[in-house]
Amino acid sequence: MKFIDTHCHLDAPEFGSSGAAIRAEAACHQVVMCVLPAVAVANFEAVRTLAHAGGDSYALGIHPLYVKAAQDDDLDRLDAALQRYRDDPRLVAVGEIGLDLFVPELCLEPLRARQQHFYVTQLKLARKYGLPVLLHVRRSVDQVLKGLRAVSRDDWHGIAHAFNGSEQQAKSFIDLGFKLGFGGALTYDRALQLRRLAASLPMDALVLETDAPDMPPHWLYKTAQQRGAGEVQGVNSPTELPRICAELAALRGMEVAELAYQTSANACAALPGLVDLL
Secondary structure, three states: OOEEEOOEOOOOHHHOOOHHHHHHHHHHOOEEEEEEEOOOHHHHHHHHHHHHHHOOEEEEOOOHHHOOOOOOOHHHHHHHHHHHOOOOOOEEEEEEEEEEOOOHHHHOOOHHHHHHHHHHHHHHHHHHHOOOEEEEEEOOHHHHHHHHHHHOOOOOOEEEEOOOOOHHHHHHHHHHOEEEEEOHHHHOOOOHHHHHHHHHOOHHHEEEOOOEOOOOOOOOOOOHHHHHOOOOOOOOOHHHHHHHHHHHHHHHOOOHHHHHHHHHHHHHHHOHHHHHHO
């Protein structure tokens, strides 16, 4: 049984200097590939270095939450980095890019327009270099879809990361050529709609992810009361992926091995560069 974590921030501060050790532990749990998305120009080299060191893959992009702090020439620097590493087989996507309409400040001008500018420009860079995209779609599914259609209505590859939209929105992504990322959020009993979607969407539309260190599954999550009592919030890691897969398999009434195989095939379809790395 082999697993692919299609979205994992191993360079995040929460991991400190232990990213390599955590990756090695995940490998012992048959996580054979992690996709490491950048979030800002400042961590382009970090994700690339980690990907090469761990036999993984990476994406370069500017996350919508980092647009406020980004410099005006960061899109040019992304273009230059994509050009510089275009022959690196471990560069498999542009990402993490998209729109975030959950954070109130980002919903207001001028940051809303700045987000949109960074998003659409990065979509165009993905087309320029023939790369898939890893999409951030927090409370912004329709706006993200609109941007995709404005740039091109066909021949997209990529993943709508941490998908939590409607069935119709899911279909819209699938029709454009995208896979949908599911992770720790589906492990919560109260996530009724998400669990229903995870159980009912076409099998060839799903990929697995952790979004480590974020999006902890229910067995790592501590309530405010627990944290107040001194319990430490669990930190998500790619080591949790097999158990997340088991939760999804139970929802779909299928064997874990079968789900691991199918979601890995789906990941390779979404990110074709993975094929030669596995």
